[in-house]
Amino acid sequence: MLKYLFRRLNLLIITAFILTIIAFMLQHWSSGSIDNRNYFLQYIDYMANIFQGRWGISSIDQRSLLNKGLTAFASTLELCFVACITSIIVAFPLGILAGLKRNGFIDYTIMTIALIGLAIPVFWLAIIMTMLPNAVGISLPVDGNISPVFEVPVISGFVLIDSLLAADQYQMRAFADRAAHLILPAVVLSFFLITEIIRLTRHAITMIMRSNYIKAAYAKGLATKQIVLRHVLKNALPPIIHQIRLQLSTIISFAMTIEIVFSSDGAGVWLLTSIQEGDYLALPAAVLIISGFILLSSILIDILLMIISPTKRKALYADQ
C-alpha cells in the first residue's frame, strides 16, 4: 500500500514539476521580467515564493492572487459538486434501467434523450436557460452567486457553507438565496453529466450482465432485483468512477463556461476579467490551482477505486 502511494506520489511530483515550469514560463512572459539572472535561479526563487504562499498580487484590486483564485475556484467546485450529486441521482437509475432493458423501448427513449444532451453545446444551453424559465413563468435568479442584499463574509469560499455560517445574521435566507442561484447553472452542468453517466452506466451494466458470474447467479435461482443490487451495481461502479475521473477536467471547464454565462464569481469569470483587465499573472495562478486540484483528486479517486474494487488492487504490486 505504502509502496503504491509512493509510486503515485512520484507521478504527482513529476507532473507538478512540469506544471510549475509552465506556470513559471507564463509568469515570466506576462510580467515582462527584466531579471538577467539565469533561469534556473529564477525558477528556484519562484518556487520558494509559491511554497510560501506568495503567488503575486492582482493588479486589479491588489488582493493576493492565491486568495482570489482559491475563492473563485471554490465557487466553481461548489457548482460542480451540486451538479454531480444531482446528475448521479438522476442518471444512475436511468442508466441501470437502460442497461437492463437493453434495446427495448425504454432503452431507446433514454438513450435518445442522452444523445441529444451530448449534442447540445453547454454554453448554448446555458444561454437558453437564462431565458426559458422566465418565459414559462418560473422566476429563478440568472445572475451572480448570491443576491447582493446578503453580505456573506468569505470564510471557506464555498458560498453555501459561508451563507450557513452567516446564519445568525440572515437566518436561512442567504442559504436559500444561494441555493436558488445555483439551480439553473447546476441544471445546465448536470445536463451534460447526466448524459455522460447514463451512457457509462448503461455500458457497464450491459457488460456485467453478460459475464459468467451473473449467469451463475441466475442459475442459482436469484431474482433479477437481488442480482442487480448485490452483484451488478458493485461491479459496475469502478469503471464508471474511472471514466468520470477522466472527465473531471471537462466538467470543470464546462462549469467555468457556464459561470461566465450566469456571471457567477467563479474561476471562469475571474480568469476572463483578469485577461480583459490585463492582469495576466492570474493565468499561472489558475494553471497551478486548477491542475493541482485535478492531479490531487485523480490520485484520491485512484485510492478510492483501489479500496472498493479488488481488481484494481493489482496495481498495488509493482510488477503489474
Next chain:
Amino acid sequence: MRIIFVFTVALLLGGCYQNESGLSDTLLYCTENSPQSFNPQISHDVSTLDATTHQLYNRLIKIDPTSNRFIPDLATHWLESEDKLSYTFFLRRNVSFHQTDYFSPKRYFNADDVIFSFNRMLNKNHPFHSVNRVSDTFFFNHPFTNLVSDIIKVDQYTVKFVLNSPDATLLANLAAHYAVIHSQEYAQSLLSRGHPEKIDFYPIGTGPYKFKNFQSSRVTRYLAHDLYWGEKAAVKKLIYDVTPNNTKRYTKLLSGECDVITYPAASQLSKISKNTDVVISSQPTANIALWSFNTSREPFDQVEVRQALSHAVDQKTIVDAVFFESASATDTLLAKRSWAFNPRSTHINYQPDDSLLSLKQRGYDFTKKLTILTPSDNSVFNPNFHKTAELIQANLFDIGIDSEIISLTHAELEKRLLSGDYDTYVTGINIHINDPDNLFRPLLSCDSTVLEGNSSRWCSAQVQELLDSTLIEPSFIKRVRNYYELQKIIQEQRPYFPIAHVLRMDAFNKNISGLLVNPLTGINFQNVRKIEAR
C-alpha cells in the same frame, strides 16, 4: 428512494424562491459598468456620476429639475458683485460629513472644505492635485482653470470666488457634477496616514447616502446617512449591482432581482414599454452620436467631399436600426433644447445620387479604400458602434465607395487616433454641463486633442475666435448670436456628421416612486420610496 424524496423537496423549495429585493428598505440598482472611482471630480463617465454625485455628495448649488433655475444646496444663498468678477457664497451650517468605519468627522462642514475641494483642481501645488494621476487628464480641472482666479475664505461660513473675467458659466459649473464638496478633515487624516489615494475610492461626502463597500468590482453598497441635513433617504440600503448585459438586466428587473435598471436594450424598448409592471424613464440629453471626418487627411480636407458624404448616408435607417427609440435623429450638433440652438440650421437630406454627382465633379478617387474607425465597446452614446459603421459602409458602397471597418479596443483606439491614421471615425461625445461651450470646445477648438473630442482634427481661426470671444462675452444676446454664427459655419463646413442625440434611459418596477434622473449629473435616489412587494 429517500434521497430522491429529499431532492424533490429541495427543488420544490427552490420553486418558492422569494427574491430579497422585496424588502422595502433595500433598493437594488443594476448598472452597466462599475464606477471608475467614487469621485466625480476625476471621473466623468455615467457610471461614476450615477454612483456618486447625488448619493454621496452635495454641491454648493444645484439646478432645480423642474424650473431649471439655480437653487441652494450647501450654499444657502449667494451674491454677485457689481463688476461681475466675484461671487460670494454663504454656507449652510450644521452639515455633517459621513461617519463610516474608516472615518469619523470631528467637525461640521465649513469654508475649509469648499476651499479644499476646489483647490485640489485649481492649485498645481496642492498635495492632492496629482493624487491618482488625475491631473494627467484634460477634463480634471479644465472647467475651472481659466474661470476662477482665487477662492477666498471670508469667514468660517462664507467663501468668495474671484473670476479672471466676467463669466456667465460659473454658476453652471458650480452646479455640475465635478463641483462636489469633499471633507478637508478627511483629506488631512488620509495625508497624515500616508494614503492620500484613498480619497477617491473610500469617499466621504455630505450626501444622503454614505459609502459602505465595493465588492469584487461588481457590487457597491451604500447606507442612508442618518445625520443628513436635508430630507433623509427613505430607502436605507442602496445597492448597485453591475450587470453588463442589457437583456439580463431586464430579466433581473422582471424577476425582482433589480428594482431599477439603467439603459434597457434599445432593441427591446417597444416590448418593455408594453409591460405594465415596468416604468421607463427617458431623458433627453445633449450627448450626441457622430461620424467624424478626419479633416487633416486627403480628401476630407475638402468641404465638398465632407458635404457629399453627409448626403450619402441614410441617417434615418441608422437611427431606426441601431437606436430604435433610444435617440432622436439630429442634423445639428447642439440639441434643440439648448438656448443657443440656431433654428435656421440646414437639413441634411439623404440624396445618394446628388452625392455621387458631386463627388464625380470633384474628381473623387473611387478606387481608394476608406477607413471607418469604431470603438469595439459600445457606450452611452451609441448602443452599437459596429452596426452603425456597417450601415454607413453599405451606404458608401451604394455610391461606389469601398470602405473598411476597423474596430479597436480602447487602448489600441487611442493609439490609432493619436497617430491620425484614419479617414472617418464613428464616435460621440458626452456633455457634462448645459453650456454650448462644453460641446463646441472639445469638438472644434484647435487646442482640443483627438482624445478630448476633436476627432475631425478641426482647426479654423474663425471658429476658434468665435469660441474664445463668446466664452468671455458678457452680453447674453451677443453670445446667442455668436453661437448662431458658429453653428452656421459648422453646418457648412461639416467636419462632423451628426447622427442622433441619445436619450438617457432607465427602467424601474412600478412599486418605485420618486426616482429622479438628471441626464447631466446622474441618477438620484434621495427621494425614492418603495412600496413593499406583495
